Amino acid sequence: xxxxxxxxxDDWYQRALDPEARILIVQRENIGDLVLSTPFFxxxxxxxxxxxxxxxxxxxxxxxxxxxxxxxxxxAYTKLKHRKPGQSRLGIVFDTWRLRSTLRANHYDLAIVMxxxxxxxxxxxxxxxxxxxxxxxxxxxxxxxxVDLPVAMTGLPEHPPRLHRFLLEKLLPEAARAGLPPSLxxxxxxxxxxxxxDIAKGENLGPGDMxxxxxxxxxxxxxxxxxxxxxxxMHRAHKRHGARLLLLWAPGAAGNPTHPGDDxxxxxxxxxxxxxxVIARPTExxxxxxxxxxxxxxxxxxxxxxxxIAAALKKPLVCMFGxxxxxxxxxxxxxxxxxxxxxxxxxxLAVDTVEEALNRLLKNPA
Numbered sequence: 001x002x003x004x005x006x007x008x009x010d011d012w013y014q015r016a017l018d019p020e021a022r023i024l025i026v027q028r029e030n031i032g033d034l035v036l037s038t039p040f041f042x043x044x045x046x047x048x049x050x051x052x053x054x055x056x057x058x059x060x061x062x063x064x065x066x067x068x069x070x071x072x073x074x075x076a077y078t079k080l081k082h083r084k085p086g087q088s089r090l091g092i093v094f095d096t097w098r099l100r101s102t103l104r105a106n107h108y109d110l111a112i113v114m115x116x117x118x119x120x121x122x123x124x125x126x127x128x129x130x131x132x133x134x135x136x137x138x139x140x141x142x143x144x145x146x147v148d149l150p151v152a153m154t155g156l157p158e159h160p161p162r163l164h165r166f167l168l169e170k171l172l173p174e175a176a177r178a179g180l181p182p183s184l185x186x187x188x189x190x191x192x193x194x195x196x197x198d199i200a201k202g203e204n205l206g207p208g209d210m211x212x213x214x215x216x217x218x219x220x221x222x223x224x225x226x227x228x229x230x231x232x233x234m235h236r237a238h239k240r241h242g243a244r245l246l247l248l249w250a251p252g253a254a255g256n257p258t259h260p261g262d263d264x265x266x267x268x269x270x271x272x273x274x275x276x277x278v279i280a281r282p283t284e285x286x287x288x289x290x291x292x293x294x295x296x297x298x299x300x301x302x303x304x305x306x307x308x309i310a311a312a313l314k315k316p317l318v319c320m321f322g323x324x325x326x327x328x329x330x331x332x333x334x335x336x337x338x339x340x341x342x343x344x345x346x347x348x349l350a351v352d353t354v355e356e357a358l359n360r361l362l363k364n365p366a
Contacts, residue, residue: 008148012133013173015109019050022106024129025071026056026122027114028079031286031305033160034061035312036332037114039184040164041070047168047176056103056125063286064309067190075099077125103129110135112171116153116163118144135171137163158328161187186333187312195291203279205295210243211279212358213296213315215306216269217250217262222322222345223302225354227265231272232351233300237358244277246296248289248306251282298361300354302346303329311336316361318354322346337361 015021023044027037034057045053054073055065062076077096078087111131113122118136126134127146135149137156144150151170156163161184168180199205214234218224234245247269252261263282270280283289283306290309293299299310300318303326307319311331319331321340330338337357341348 008133012110012135012149012171015132016048016051016171016173017175018109021048021051021110022108023048023051023053024056024103024106024108024111024126024131025053025114026111026126027061028056028058028119028122028125029061029115031061031064032303032308032329033115034064035187035189035305035308036160037164038064038068038070038188038312039161039186039332040114040168041068042188043165043168043180043184044171045070047172047180054106054108056129061286064189066192066287068188070188075103100125100128109133110149110171112136112167113147114164116156116158116160118147123147135167137167159330159332160328161332184332186314187308189290189309189312191290191294191313192287195287196294199291199295209295210241210297211246211295212237212241212243213246213248213293213299213301213310215248215283215299215301215304215310216265217248217283217306218302218304218322218346219260220323222347223304223320223324224322225302225320225346225349227268228272229347229349229351229354230269233354233358234273234276234278236351236355238276240359241362243297244279245273246292247273247278247280248283248292251284298358300358307331310334316365318357318361320346320349320354335361 027034052072055071056075059076059078062074065074077099078092108129108131111126111129111134113126113136116137118138133149134147136147137153138144138150139153156166165184216230249262249266252259254260281292293310293313296315298316301307302320303324310317311334314334317331317336319336319338323344326338339349339357
């Protein structure tokens with residue numbers, strides 16, 4: 001681990017208070033990681049209101065930041081694994097090179113690499129921007145070439161917003177640190193008003209309607225709940241509460257190596273719930289997912305990006321965890337019931353258990 005250089009910290013603290021300070025935040029991980037970073041963006045903007053705060057994300061997660069007033073510009077590059085049909089590898093490489101040139105021309109005072117574990121790819125992007133300083137969490141024995149503002153990881157809480165609160169304490173000069181809240185604010189996403197209006201009109205949804213959302217997709221096998229389990233829960237929820245039901249899933253074939261989807265699972269589930277008032281929508285875009293979830297009275301899902309988006313929308317959550325640790329990845333600042341079977345397999349959760357969690361949320365709305 002690099003030895004902390006006091007001169008580098010002193011230089012940054014002086015520049016942080018400059019009205020023309022420029023900051024680049026690199027967050028290239030998954031959708032949930034970016035959603036969980038939005039409290040950091042808001043707190044940083046509050047502490048340094050005159051600073052320019054830009055974010056470098058990827059094309060897959062960047063729509064999370066559409067309309068976010070805490071940042072000035074969101075730049076996005078395309079990972080090769082996210083290449084769309086007709087998009088060439090050479091074209092992606094050229095676009096990334098051009099983006100790096102743009103970032104260098106912005107002359108950032110600080111680049112912040114987000115993440116509890118320093119990613120070599122994220123660090124390479126930060127270094128390519130040629131910021132005056134680079135800050136990142138650095139674990140013992142990890143390579144930190146180019147990180148002149150290292151923040152040691154030893155003994156820190158791992159849940160991202162708590163980790164980011166600690167990072168802010170290190171990055172902010174004393175004058176700006178004084179107003180830092182004890183806990184970071186809630187996550188943020190912005191609902192596209194026109195899209196929401198279209199959804200409301202197309203599905204005949206009103207602001208007072210009771211709508212239970214069920215997101216059935218999960219990237220990891222141990223995070224997936226069964227089709228028959230979802231069907232039984234949906235029947236019980238409708239019978240007891242009279243709610244309409246919103247079925248959401250990642251589109252595509254399960255065998256797609258880049259973006260595995262749940263079209264077949266959704267089709268099977270719809271056949272099992274043909275007697276229920278179900279709105280069935282594949283999540284073709286993040287904006288669409290945000291718009292649909294904005295109507296939900298509560299959300300049932302496994303740990304993943306949809307869970308964090310629902311939390312950012314302040315939706316009550318029944319969160320099913322498998323082999324991911326809820327202490328690290330639970331939703332932030334929303335009412336939730338976390339369920340995890342001792343086997344660490346979501347499929348092992350009984351319908352009775354999930355139904356009881358759903359009813360508990362409805363019974364205690366405050």
